Amino acid sequence: NAGVMQNPRHLVRRRGQEARLRCSPMKGHSHVYWYRQLPEEGLKFMVYLQKENIIDESGMPKERFSAEFPKEGPSILRIQQVVRGDSAAYFCASSPGTKATGRTEAFFGQGTRLTVV
Amino acid sequence: RKEVEQDPGPFNVPEGATVAFNCTYSNSASQSFFWYRQDCRKEPKLLMSVYSSGNEDGRFTAQLNRASQYISLLIRDSKLSDSATYLCVVSKTDSWGKLQFGAGTQVVVTP
Numbered sequence: 578n579a580g581v582m583q584n585p586r587h588l589v590r591r592r593g594q595e596a597r598l599r600c601s602p603m604k605g606h607s608h609v610y611w612y613r614q615l616p617e618e619g620l621k622f623m624v625y626l627q628k629e630n631i632i633d634e635s636g637m638p639k640e641r642f643s644a645e646f647p648k649e650g651p652s653i654l655r656i657q658q659v660v661r662g663d664s665a666a667y668f669c670a671s672s673p674g675t676k677a678t679g680r681t682e683a684f685f686g687q688g689t690r691l692t693v694v
Numbered sequence: 695r696k697e698v699e700q701d702p703g704p705f706n707v708p709e710g711a712t713v714a715f716n717c718t719y720s721n722s723a724s725q726s727f728f729w730y731r732q733d734c735r736k737e738p739k740l741l742m743s744v745y746s747s748g749n750e751d752g753r754f755t756a757q758l759n760r761a762s763q764y765i766s767l768l769i770r771d772s773k774l775s776d777s778a779t780y781l782c783v784v785s786k787t788d789s790w791g792k793l794q795f796g797a798g799t800q801v802v803v804t805p
Binding site for chain 2: 610612614617618619620621622625633635636666668670682683684685686687688
């Protein structure tokens with residue numbers, strides 16, 4: 578059972594370009610979360626998605642950022658017109674979503690390190 | 695005020711010694727608590743969940759104090775491989791998919 582797969586692992590973009598980060602959850606997991614970690618800071622929640630639905634996007638910047646989790650294929654975090662401040666590690670996590678058990682254990686992918694030059 | 699606060703450290707610990715550190719959280723509605731471990735900015739990995747009664751997993755012991763809103767982690771008989779950043783994580787049951795991370799406590803175990 579492969580873990581959470583993120584690609585690319587490293588991404589370099591020039592200011593103004595678009596960045597697309599992909600996340601394939603663990604097999605059997607239908608809940609995906611995106612987090613951002615700035616240098617020397619903790620992980621910050623961005624968005625929580627289920628297949629074809631955004632459940633909670635309270636951590637997403639209002640502009641330039643969007644996320645989707647289509648019926649088929651990986652979840653995509655898209656950053657348009659990147660700026661230097663977008664440079665960070667972006668982690669995706671997935672969970673089976675067993676709300677009945679109250680468990681919130683999430684497994685993380687290895688992250689995508691975005692560098693904006 | 696940050697929702698989850700941790701002493702950044704580093705805690706320099708001789709191999710074989712015991713180290714303990716706390717984390718405080720501000721939201722009294724928080725229901726789930728965890729310690730994650732992060733090595734060299736790699737992905738966080740779940741170390742253990744923290745239960746109200748306290749729990750132990752091998753050399754690791756976690757405690758929760760709801761009245762004072764803090765969580766603790768104690769590592770006994772420290773190994774070199776315990777060197778890492780330990781992340782305190784809390785979650786509210788009603789939005790359980792949304793985890794709030796502390797910035798981490800760095801532990802360095804020395805020979």
